[in-house]
Amino acid sequence: MNRTFLIARREYAAYAMTVGFWLSLLAFPLFAVLGGAVPILIKSSETVPAVALVEDGAATSGLAATVQDALAVETSRRRANALRQAAMAETQTTPDAGTEAADRVREIAESDGFDAGMAELRRVAPIAAAAWREPKPPITLAPAPAVVLAAAPGKARDDAARTYLSAGKKDRTVGAIVFLTRADGKPAARVWTARTNDDAVEDFVRDALKSANRREVFGASGVSPEVIVTSEQFRPQVTAYSPKASTGGEVSFRDRLPMLMGFMGGFLLWSLIITGASILLNSVMEEKSNKILEVLLSSASPTEILTGKVLGVAMLTLTMLLAWGGMGVGALAVFQPDYAAAVAEILIQGGMLAWFAAFMVGGYLMYAVLFAAIGAFCETPRDAQTLMGPIMMILTVPIMIMVMTMKTPDAPLVQILSWVPFFTPFLMVARLHSNPPLIELIGAMAGMFAFALLMVWLSGRAFRAGALSDVKLSWKSFGAAIKGGGN
Amino acid sequence: MTAALTLDGVNKRYGHFHAVRDLSFQVEKGSICGFLGPNGAGKTSTIRMILGLQPATSGRIEILGADDGRRVRNRIGFLPEERGLYKKMTPVDAIAFFGSLKGLPMGEGRKRARQMLEEQGLGASSRKKMKELSKGMAQKVQLISSVVHRPEFVILDEPFSGLDPVNQQGLEQMIRGLAADGATVLFSTHVMQHAERLCDKVVLLARGQKAFEGTVAEARATSRRFLELEGAIDPAACAALPGVTGVELVSDRDGVRVLKAALGQGGRGQDALKAAFLGGLDVRRFELREPSLHDAFIDLTGDNPDQDQSVKPTGVEAAR
Numbered sequence: 069m070n071r072t073f074l075i076a077r078r079e080y081a082a083y084a085m086t087v088g089f090w091l092s093l094l095a096f097p098l099f100a101v102l103g104g105a106v107p108i109l110i111k112s113s114e115t116v117p118a119v120a121l122v123e124d125g126a127a128t129s130g131l132a133a134t135v136q137d138a139l140a141v142e143t144s145r146r147r148a149n150a151l152r153q154a155a156m157a158e159t160q161t162t163p164d165a166g167t168e169a170a171d172r173v174r175e176i177a178e179s180d181g182f183d184a185g186m187a188e189l190r191r192v193a194p195i196a197a198a199a200w201r202e203p204k205p206p207i208t209l210a211p212a213p214a215v216v217l218a219a220a221p222g223k224a225r226d227d228a229a230r231t232y233l234s235a236g237k238k239d240r241t242v243g244a245i246v247f248l249t250r251a252d253g254k255p256a257a258r259v260w261t262a263r264t265n266d267d268a269v270e271d272f273v274r275d276a277l278k279s280a281n282r283r284e285v286f287g288a289s290g291v292s293p294e295v296i297v298t299s300e301q302f303r304p305q306v307t308a309y310s311p312k313a314s315t316g317g318e319v320s321f322r323d324r325l326p327m328l329m330g331f332m333g334g335f336l337l338w339s340l341i342i343t344g345a346s347i348l349l350n351s352v353m354e355e356k357s358n359k360i361l362e363v364l365l366s367s368a369s370p371t372e373i374l375t376g377k378v379l380g381v382a383m384l385t386l387t388m389l390l391a392w393g394g395m396g397v398g399a400l401a402v403f404q405p406d407y408a409a410a411v412a413e414i415l416i417q418g419g420m421l422a423w424f425a426a427f428m429v430g431g432y433l434m435y436a437v438l439f440a441a442i443g444a445f446c447e448t449p450r451d452a453q454t455l456m457g458p459i460m461m462i463l464t465v466p467i468m469i470m471v472m473t474m475k476t477p478d479a480p481l482v483q484i485l486s487w488v489p490f491f492t493p494f495l496m497v498a499r500l501h502s503n504p505p506l507i508e509l510i511g512a513m514a515g516m517f518a519f520a521l522l523m524v525w526l527s528g529r530a531f532r533a534g535a536l537s538d539v540k541l542s543w544k545s546f547g548a549a550i551k552g553g554g555n
Numbered sequence: 556m557t558a559a560l561t562l563d564g565v566n567k568r569y570g571h572f573h574a575v576r577d578l579s580f581q582v583e584k585g586s587i588c589g590f591l592g593p594n595g596a597g598k599t600s601t602i603r604m605i606l607g608l609q610p611a612t613s614g615r616i617e618i619l620g621a622d623d624g625r626r627v628r629n630r631i632g633f634l635p636e637e638r639g640l641y642k643k644m645t646p647v648d649a650i651a652f653f654g655s656l657k658g659l660p661m662g663e664g665r666k667r668a669r670q671m672l673e674e675q676g677l678g679a680s681s682r683k684k685m686k687e688l689s690k691g692m693a694q695k696v697q698l699i700s701s702v703v704h705r706p707e708f709v710i711l712d713e714p715f716s717g718l719d720p721v722n723q724q725g726l727e728q729m730i731r732g733l734a735a736d737g738a739t740v741l742f743s744t745h746v747m748q749h750a751e752r753l754c755d756k757v758v759l760l761a762r763g764q765k766a767f768e769g770t771v772a773e774a775r776a777t778s779r780r781f782l783e784l785e786g787a788i789d790p791a792a793c794a795a796l797p798g799v800t801g802v803e804l805v806s807d808r809d810g811v812r813v814l815k816a817a818l819g820q821g822g823r824g825q826d827a828l829k830a831a832f833l834g835g836l837d838v839r840r841f842e843l844r845e846p847s848l849h850d851a852f853i854d855l856t857g858d859n860p861d862q863d864q865s866v867k868p869t870g871v872e873a874a875r
Contacts, residue, residue: 074655082643358639363700366606366633367656369625536608 071368072376079380083347084387093391116204117243117269120212124221124247131248131255131280136209138276143205148177150203151185158193167321178301206272210242229260244269255280322410326501327474329414333424334470334498341431341493342463344385345439348377349452352443361535370532378436385432420500426513431493434520441527444534445546454542466494477502486512489519559584559708559739560605565614567600574600576763582741587734589750590743591852592760598743599636602712606633619708629658632706636713638697642686646672646696649685650703657704664703671699691722698726702733709733711742715749727753747848761856771848778846778854782816782824786839790814796830798822
């Protein structure tokens with residue numbers, strides 16, 4: 069049997085036959101789910117601050133009532149939005165029709181009240197309606213502490229609020245005290261909170277006072293309060309159109325799917341390549357420190373060893389991709405079959421899968437041989453730190469740029485960086501949704517493969533030199549190995 | 556006999572460091588050759604050149620008829636100085652894997668591995684992971700890995716290092732067994748006793764240069780016999796004894812000295828002893844000793860084989 073294949077097979081089996089590998093394989097989607105769930109859990113477990121409103125000083129009468137009105141409006145808005153979200157959760161299996169139905173639920177709730185909205189939700193999404201949970205209001209109002217009310221307006225009340233809020237949670241009934249005042253005749257407030265970083269109350273009060281000011285100004289101009297409320301609740305119907313939309317007109321979620329897939333594809337590629345290259349680095353380091361590399365060298369050429377290891381870890385990376393891809397496709401097919409069809413269409417008919425595969429091969433080759441050559445000089449991860457530190461810093465660049473590609477895939481900086489071979493695979497995959505010119509795609513890919521071949525040649529020389537060397541890794545020794553070459 | 560290995564005027568330089576100088580020797584087919592020298596004498600560099608892992612700076616190396624060890628790597632077995640195996644593999648898997656790299660089918664490799672492990676008393680450990688084995692056991696497994704494909708030429712770099720006396724004896728038996736089966740064995744060591752017991756031939760290396768090539772008996776013959784005397788003896792008086800060509804003070808404890816009196820060509824120990832007693836020297840113990848390989852090495856090179864001569868090459872020179 070071919071030596072390269074034997075080494076590749078051992079390399080694959082050494083990792084694939086371990087429980088740790090399969091656990092880490094499951095860890096990625098698990099953490100992805102957790103990553104999405106944690107903000108939701110945090111939000112749902114947040115406590116609603118209890119706030120006391122105190123009209124403080126002359127001509128402040130009515131400001132508290134305005135804030136209360138604003139709270140009622142905001143609570144209604146949140147309920148209407150929550151009805152829409154509940155409807156979306158059940159109706160989004162049919163991408164565009166589902167969104168329309170959910171929007172209609174919100175519209176009814178806003179125009180005809182919550183009960184009418186709930187009735188519509190029961191009609192279009194009965195399961196979601198049965199599981200309905202009231203959204204949390206931004207704040208709850210509570211009576212002001214007597215000690216604060218007893219103090220004289222102004223500084224004395226501030227002192228009283230300071231003392232009151234300094235007490236422990238058990239010894240107070242509110243977490244914030246808002247003194248509603250006037251500054252230059254306009255509504256203003258001094259917001260006291262128990263925590264310095266609590267800006268939820270401040271934000272809500274600011275919006276409420278903006279609304280109060282608007283009502284005062286418009287009211288003074290003779291506009292009735294009903295008109296003001298109606299105008300504040302107005303939600304414009306905005307529809308996006310693009311010649312690049314799949315229908316040639318209105319932009320739907322289906323048209324935005326490639327952008328999300330491009331970003332996710334770029335990130336997936338980055339994760340796979342870095343994981344694979346790191347496995348290779350550790351594997352070579354282990355063989356170097358265990359003195360296995362010298363035994364291998366007496367049985368196979370450095371090229372056979374390097375190729376075998378790169379191939380073995382490539383198979384491992386492919387296993388990871390297939391496992392993650394399989395889990396993703398399976399979950400999509402079960403929970404969102406319509407989206408699954410759209411994703412499949414983009415991947416296969418849109419050509420994204422073919423480009424992804426090509427960029428993966430080039431990207432993996434480039435990083436794998438570099439990491440393997442570094443590993444040949446190192447016995448511990450600490451030894452590798454000299455070169456790995458800067459390389460890992462460089463590798464954070466595509467992650468940052470990939471976020472940019474979602475909104476501005478053709479920005480000059482993104483275009484230029486796409487031609488840097490180290491970034492090409494990630495950035496080009498992330499930019500695929502913007503249909504970059506074919507010449508750019510092929511050119512960047514050709515550059516990447518040319519650079520990957522150069523890396524194979526240079527890293528092969530460094531690997532040969534490093535495998536039998538006792539010298540510690542440094543930029544100088546690595547450079548000398550490349551220059552001096554192997555045997 | 557035909558040569559399985561020939562080195563002719565081989566040099567190895569690492570930058571300015573001259574590791575091996577004009578080295579020439581031959582190893583006959585089916586023989587056991589000891590490659591002796593202190594640490595850093597150039598043994599490992601030479602072995603790497605023989606295997607083709609490093610190119611010689613100049614000179615010619617021929618092994619099993621090939622001018623490059625890499626061309627006949629499947630016919631060579633190699634045990635490196637610093638040993639290691641995949642810690643998570645079982646001995647059977649590890650042996651079969653390294654055998655397969657040498658062209659042995661995996662199934663046959665496993666079969667032979669089980670058999671050889673059994674012969675070495677490691678049958679019960681064949682399913683354990685390498686990390687669970689003792690150092691001695693792991694070294695045996697590594698040696699089996701290097702010979703499982705039944706090589707014609709076996710190169711063992713410091714095979715006895717780190718082994719306890721019992722395992723050293725077992726390893727000596729294995730080496731004899733390999734030679735008995737027709738393999739040529741070249742092993743490096745800085746411990747002369749192993750070479751004395753095992754070798755048909757020895758090559759002594761010091762500071763990268765060959766100091767001697769021949770049989771153990773021939774090596775010993777280059778060294779002088781000596782008379783070891785103990786007592787309150789004046790070294791000058793000892794030096795004046797008939798046949799004695801030189802005296803070395805081995806120890807001196809409160810005036811009671813141990814002296815090593817070298818006997819020259821034709822010098823007889825009996826004559827020297829008779830003169831010592833007649834001369835009234837305070838001889839409390841005497842011993843007439845034949846030179847060992849260790850003594851021969853010191854006489855031939857002026858170096859002690861137990862002392863380290865290593866000068867580490869800098870940069871990546873070591874790998875070139």
